[in-house]
Amino acid sequence: MATGIKDKVVILGMGCSKFGERWDAEPAQLMAEAFEECLADAGISKNEIEAAWFASAIDSVNVGPSALPLSMALRLPNIPVTRVENMCASGTEALRGAAYAVASGAVDIALALGCEKLKDTGYGGLPQRTRGVTNDMHYPNLSAPGSFAQLAAGYRAAHGVNKTDLKRAMAHVSVKSHANGAKNPKAHLRREISEDQAINAPMIAEPIGLYDCCGVSDGAACAIVTRPEIARSLGRENPVAIKALQVSVSNGTEVGHNSWDGSHLLTTRIAAQRAYEEAGVKNPREEISLTEVHDCFSITELVTMEDLGIAPEGRAVHEVLDGSFDADGKVPCQIDGGLKCFGHPIGASGLRMMYELYLQIQHRAGDRQLGDPVLGLSHNLGGFPSQNVASVAIVGLL
Amino acid sequence: MIGITAYGAYIPRLRLQRDAIGQANAWFDASLASLARGERSMCNWDEDALTMAVEAARDAVDAAARADVDALFLASTTHPFLDRQNSVIVSEALNLPQSARTLDTGGSQRAATGALQCAIDAVRGGCDSTLAVGSEHRRTRTGSRLEMLSGDAAAAVVIGSDRVLAEFVDAHSVACDFVDHFRMDGVAFDYDWEERWVRDEGFMKLVPPAVVGLLEKAGVTIDEIDHFILPSLQARVPAAVAKHLGLAPETVVDDLADRCGQTGVAHPLLLLAHTLERAAPGERILVTGFGQGCDALLFRATEAVTSVRPKLGVSGWLERRVPESNYARFQAFNDLVEREYGKRAEADMPTPMSALFRNRKMVNSFLVGRCTKCGTVQFPKAVYCVNPECGAADTQADHPMADETGKVKTWTADRLTFDMSPPAYFGMVEFDAGGRAMMDFTDVEPESFDVGTPVAIRFRIKQFDKHRGFRRYFWKASPT
Numbered sequence: 001m002a003t004g005i006k007d008k009v010v011i012l013g014m015g016c017s018k019f020g021e022r023w024d025a026e027p028a029q030l031m032a033e034a035f036e037e038c039l040a041d042a043g044i045s046k047n048e049i050e051a052a053w054f055a056s057a058i059d060s061v062n063v064g065p066s067a068l069p070l071s072m073a074l075r076l077p078n079i080p081v082t083r084v085e086n087m088c089a090s091g092t093e094a095l096r097g098a099a100y101a102v103a104s105g106a107v108d109i110a111l112a113l114g115c116e117k118l119k120d121t122g123y124g125g126l127p128q129r130t131r132g133v134t135n136d137m138h139y140p141n142l143s144a145p146g147s148f149a150q151l152a153a154g155y156r157a158a159h160g161v162n163k164t165d166l167k168r169a170m171a172h173v174s175v176k177s178h179a180n181g182a183k184n185p186k187a188h189l190r191r192e193i194s195e196d197q198a199i200n201a202p203m204i205a206e207p208i209g210l211y212d213c214c215g216v217s218d219g220a221a222c223a224i225v226t227r228p229e230i231a232r233s234l235g236r237e238n239p240v241a242i243k244a245l246q247v248s249v250s251n252g253t254e255v256g257h258n259s260w261d262g263s264h265l266l267t268t269r270i271a272a273q274r275a276y277e278e279a280g281v282k283n284p285r286e287e288i289s290l291t292e293v294h295d296c297f298s299i300t301e302l303v304t305m306e307d308l309g310i311a312p313e314g315r316a317v318h319e320v321l322d323g324s325f326d327a328d329g330k331v332p333c334q335i336d337g338g339l340k341c342f343g344h345p346i347g348a349s350g351l352r353m354m355y356e357l358y359l360q361i362q363h364r365a366g367d368r369q370l371g372d373p374v375l376g377l378s379h380n381l382g383g384f385p386s387q388n389v390a391s392v393a394i395v396g397l398l
Numbered sequence: 399m400i401g402i403t404a405y406g407a408y409i410p411r412l413r414l415q416r417d418a419i420g421q422a423n424a425w426f427d428a429s430l431a432s433l434a435r436g437e438r439s440m441c442n443w444d445e446d447a448l449t450m451a452v453e454a455a456r457d458a459v460d461a462a463a464r465a466d467v468d469a470l471f472l473a474s475t476t477h478p479f480l481d482r483q484n485s486v487i488v489s490e491a492l493n494l495p496q497s498a499r500t501l502d503t504g505g506s507q508r509a510a511t512g513a514l515q516c517a518i519d520a521v522r523g524g525c526d527s528t529l530a531v532g533s534e535h536r537r538t539r540t541g542s543r544l545e546m547l548s549g550d551a552a553a554a555v556v557i558g559s560d561r562v563l564a565e566f567v568d569a570h571s572v573a574c575d576f577v578d579h580f581r582m583d584g585v586a587f588d589y590d591w592e593e594r595w596v597r598d599e600g601f602m603k604l605v606p607p608a609v610v611g612l613l614e615k616a617g618v619t620i621d622e623i624d625h626f627i628l629p630s631l632q633a634r635v636p637a638a639v640a641k642h643l644g645l646a647p648e649t650v651v652d653d654l655a656d657r658c659g660q661t662g663v664a665h666p667l668l669l670l671a672h673t674l675e676r677a678a679p680g681e682r683i684l685v686t687g688f689g690q691g692c693d694a695l696l697f698r699a700t701e702a703v704t705s706v707r708p709k710l711g712v713s714g715w716l717e718r719r720v721p722e723s724n725y726a727r728f729q730a731f732n733d734l735v736e737r738e739y740g741k742r743a744e745a746d747m748p749t750p751m752s753a754l755f756r757n758r759k760m761v762n763s764f765l766v767g768r769c770t771k772c773g774t775v776q777f778p779k780a781v782y783c784v785n786p787e788c789g790a791a792d793t794q795a796d797h798p799m800a801d802e803t804g805k806v807k808t809w810t811a812d813r814l815t816f817d818m819s820p821p822a823y824f825g826m827v828e829f830d831a832g833g834r835a836m837m838d839f840t841d842v843e844p845e846s847f848d849v850g851t852p853v854a855i856r857f858r859i860k861q862f863d864k865h866r867g868f869r870r871y872f873w874k875a876s877p878t
Binding site for chain 1: 740741742743744745746747749750753754757760761774776777778780784785786807808809810811812813814815816817821822824825826828832833834835836837838848849850860861870872
């Protein structure tokens, strides 16, 4: 009988590079920047790492295929390194690989590192690229904002929300993240914006405007994980432990069967339910102290609040506008700026979210430290609303 | 009795205002202003002779009757493929039987009247139902008279012997190497000769022997002709030829010059389709095609002419119009300028022929899956049923989706992605008879487009592969 991952794996150390338009840095330098911080935090030597998982998503403008880029960048001691790519959930997948490895007892200490170098395309936004030979024959030639704009149309239709109200709530999502990001020295975008700026920004994909989109960034983030008893033997009595680590992947129902109404993320709901069960969370709205969700676009964050059960279904617009997810709200969301302002180097993002939860839970988050967070939740979403990979992780002290 | 059993047409909804051409080019050629009346049809960026041919055939023949078509003759001087049979693509888009004969004709402005004769001969030779389609999307030099006068369109005529609405009486042709214009292989544009010579030595001398020869064969006198169709780029030519032949002025069929322009190879069939919409039983229709000689065909409407109708027909398509005053857009859609499309346009998306062949039922015919166990219609067809309550393996039969209607479920207008005419509209379509698909939208009216908008499915260009000179096609949804 499977017993889940709860409290079987703890985080020994974490690191995160400065995110942004890192014209100065090769991917190897970004990885080293995150890794040096992580290694110092963990208080171990590189040679104690027995296995590694490397996340990166978009090959065409990035580090290239396989696990080699990580192993070579860090001069790892010829240990097994696995490359994972699961779109925007890649970083969390690397953490899952490393966590499962130490939980199984196959190794004692493992590394998860995500890195993405996106700013070598010559234009803004993610690179225009093939989606696969057969998919290219029928997929619309969509951009990421175009894909998630579908969610706005579906949400409006399902809940009878008018365009103006939804756009205002979307603006509030972004205004909040900009305010949070301004306080984060590692964030890509560090300027506060107003609601009017967000609402009146150039349209990217109706109704998603410029300020509804997250940053496209270069960066790396990583974690070193182990089992609780090893952490204790290294003097960590009260480490941050993984309470849940769940991934849910679409099987074609949403895009191909009329049972899905386009207003929500089916996979997020499934992953969240499994994560709550794994972590023993009965009432997420009351028990989750803060969230780092996949706010690739403001509309995604808004809908995710419902999919995670933190806002009641159909109420996210009101909850957002009431400030429930602001820094001083009931369940602060993106206290580090989120994808929106910390930035979104795809392969690194899941680990960047975990980095913030890890700091917050240990009261190490500096100017943006929240009162007394107990459980933190991270959420990734890769793909389109109609077919995607969703992950939900929950962490707290052991 | 052999004759026309159905007919249809297609005219792109965009109508370039001739004023816009005149104003943009007056600095160079002020005489163009004298032609700047009315409007001409223009293809959207994702339309060509092939996609228009599909629409015209669909306008003529409903899905059920297409199973009976056993030959397709496709006429154009602007076939997108020089060596890949265009009529086979049209045949698959129409889901005609694989046993149907297919043939591309071209090389002259009378290619469609030639295709029509082929269709008639095929029925005489034992075919049940044959389809002749003329389609043209001419590229013309910027600021040329031909740019002013041309239009883009297609028309389709079905020939058979069951429920004939216009009996084929007879035909006669004259072949003569009269070069009013020509276009060499590998050259983009026509080279033409002086209009007055074309009129006096060409139309006035080559059309009459074809018509007179036909009348003699048919035993019909000139005063028994009710409708005279003579496509020409010169407005006064049809009336002049008619007068010369002794035809009454009112028999000369309106050439639609001010409404869609002269649509090249398609024009004889387009005017024939337009005439059939208004013809009374018993009336005789003389249709000619001019180009290196002249084809002349005579039809006589039967009682059925008033009851057998195309879905929209020429009149319907003429009404379905959106005025376009942006000459720069016309130039871009016709690849007449070196446009900046941005770096996103550089993405290389090749089409592996092996994958295209494997997926040709989906790509060419829009055949999706229908689970024979639970009935769920699904796109794309797959091994396992998508219905979460079913999930059965290997139960899916081909299900034709191209003629289904649906409604917009989700959508956006994407200004970031590369598109030949931003913003790119796409989203989820839910089909009225079941099933759904994420797909591109085309011919969108931005003001009225939203969740719930009813849509129909159209065969369109999906992508140009400039590295290999290939273009691929797929199905898109457009508001009805």
